[in-house]
Amino acid sequence: MVLALSLSSSTPCSRTVCTHKNLECLKEQQKRYFPVLPNRVLYTPDSLYKELFSQHKGLRDLINQEMRPVSQGVLIFSRSWAVDLGLQEKQGVICDALLISQDNTPILYTILSKWDAGWKGYSMIIAHSLKQKLVNMGGYTGRLCIIPLVFLLNPDKTVKTLHSSDLQIYPQSYHLRSTQHVEALLQSLVIVLLGFRSSLSEELGSEVLTLLSDKQYELLSKNLHKTRELFVHGLPGSGKTILALRIMEKIRNVFHCESGDILYICENQPLRKFVSKKNLCQAVTRKTFMKNKFENIEHIIIDEAQNFCTKDGGWYEKAKAITQREKDCPGILWIFLDYFQTSHSSCSGLPPLSAQYPRAELSRVVRSADPIANYLQEVMQEIRENPPLNVPPEALEMFYESKWAQDAPGKLEIVGYLNLKEMVIKVAEKCQFLLRNGYYPKDIAVLFSKASEVEKYKDRLLRAMRKRKIKQLNEESDLLVQIKDASDILGNHIVLDSIRRFSGLERNIIFGINPSTAEPTIFHNLLLCMASRAKKHLYIFKVSN
Missing domain, CATH: 3.40.50.300 (P-loop containing nucleotide triphosphate hydrolases)
Structure with missing residues (x-):
């Protein structure tokens, strides 16, 4: 790990931020996620804003109208900036969009599909929370304000401005005066969006954040309303359990859940106890899951599923039945597994690989030191050439897509x-x-x-x-x-x-x-x-x- 943000160069309440030395540095990540292009306002993420524009007539015109006075910057769309910041999603919000542009203060646009008496409090809370995180988590040291603007987009494409016309005016010193100021704030935003508490925190006795990999962030950014079931195949050390924990945090905020509504299932007691202490969910082993009904559970996350078996019954069918009790609004069922680490020769109870759809892969490995990583690749090659009978050989082809960290001593x-x-x-x-x-x-x-x-x-x-x-x-x-x-x-x-x-x-x-x-x-x-x-x-x- 190398420092991306040191306590000595940031704000008093900030935390140390580390990146893996073989992943992109913070500045490179910012330029790829949020590039500042000359004489242009970049809309991002590309797939999300295009989907929003196609779903909501009049949204494109509203956004383009608001961007006309802006000459250069980045407009970052989200279905809910509240969820991105670890807060609960608000019903009736079409999207939030954060504008970070040169010669302006940052602006947070909230677009509503229906009028709500709580819109003003919502927009102020999101703007204030984002400002706090950019400073205390992202380590931004410049003067910072975020102006919340709220619009109601009616079905007939007409737009009503809900925010007051006499918004507080900040002095010029709060404006982002150069491209360097814009990029510095965007780098803090990368930390806010990709940062998670590292195990280094326990080792060093202070709060340390590390950053998600690209694929982890991509999966974490998925629209949970549309991705109710997902099979995540991940190589050893690719961060499956980290992602499982973050997804449970997101489920709570998107679906307004309590911890008791989410069930985490794994095979062994030590991992169950480790996850239990996070207070995100109920955590049980597969055996306990098969013995009880779990009538109040809405969402299920399954980890290390390659080590499950059907000794006590069909766990997959039971998990799917629980999450699909509400036919019109099924719950989340995400299953994390790694066929390479299958530790038994029995039937796992997983559906055939062809039925594991939709499916995603985590192929970047950043945990192990170089000598260990090289040894792991040798062993994985042996497994690929001589797979156990209960492992589908085609599932092991992701070995060729693997990316391994280098130059880590060990x-x-x-x-x-x-x-x-x-x-x-x-x-x-x-x-x-x-x-x-x-x-x-x-x-x-x-x-x-x-x-x-x-x-x-x-x-x-x-x-x-x-x-x-x-x-x-x-x-x-x-x-x-x-x-x-x-x-x-x-x-x-x-x-x-x-x-x-x-x-x-x-x-x-x-x-x-x-x-x-x-x-x-x-x-x-x-x-x-x-x-x-x-x-x-x-x-x-x-x-x-």
Whole structure:
């Protein structure tokens, strides 16, 4: 990660913003999303404003009329700037459009399809919230105001101006006086729209934002009223769970939901607990989902669906039936999966690939360090050439569309066959070396192919950790190192658990123990699932019988 916005160069309430060093820098993203073209007002996003113009007669004329005095700038359309800012959508709003132009103050246009007594409060709240976010989140340091203008567009194409003609006039110092000022504000807007709270926040003890990838932002920007069901295929480390969390935030604001109206389903308890703590939804495992009726649920998000099975019944049919209770207004059903990480040889319960429509793909991988990423590609190639029987081979073709981050430092070490005692000592030595060099217990996970091996090795590893007398670590520090399973994923302890139970989670350092014990038909899939959990260091130990 590299700094896109440093606390030292921004406003007092702002946050550090990071981008991945191999993704586009903030300025490049701004120029691609919101380019400032000479002597032209750019309407964007292209597909959205054209769709709005075709759906609402008179909208094109209204917008063109308002843009006549403007010589250069960007007009950014949204079905709801409220939702974009994390606020609830207002019924009767055709669209909002934000104008950022040279020699003017920013203007927020709100176009209504019907008169509403609350329009004035709505437009003021959105303008004020956007201003706050541009400063406190986007780090904009110039003088800033946003003028809200509201229009009523009638079915007969006539337009009524709802805002007062005596709007507050700001001094010239609030105008964006140059192209550089316009672009600086647009870069802050990129942070507002693409920023999300990073896991670095916990590591550094301060609020850190990272930016969504292009494809993640594209999916997050979809019109949920029209995209009720979607299958999202994502490669390891492409951000499926991050996107799932953001989509649940958007569902709450678009459909005016409570957390209890949205259900998140995954296969393993640790991931369920991790998502539960976000307070966005009800979070359950597939087994719990199949045992209960969930009569109040309207929307369902399913994560790591490749690891589901039909042992307890048809989960997909049940989820679809729940979200389609209201035939005229079905709920949201988005399913996230990665066939490469299939960790069993049973029937998954997913519909055939040809029926997974509409479908989207996340093929940019930014989580793993270079040596780990190269290893993942080798394993994925093995899976593609020898797919398990329960994986459709054509689903693995997205491997050729993958894009991998480069120049991220890290370490990969594969240790040959050891006996049990040697393996335990080696892992203990490595752990203590890493702890001595600045890592925390919460950075480390030790993963096994089989759940039955976890308890078998836990006490032995803990004893080995405490026996190692290293001068740089005093005895008290040794004794404070705890080893637990992944249920408390946010705790400061070394995780020791099975690969399957750690699915969907990640740590800086992963020890993979004895992957050769996996079922032969899914050996490479389970190996990939284990290796892809590592961000910086990956150690694979093979244990002889």
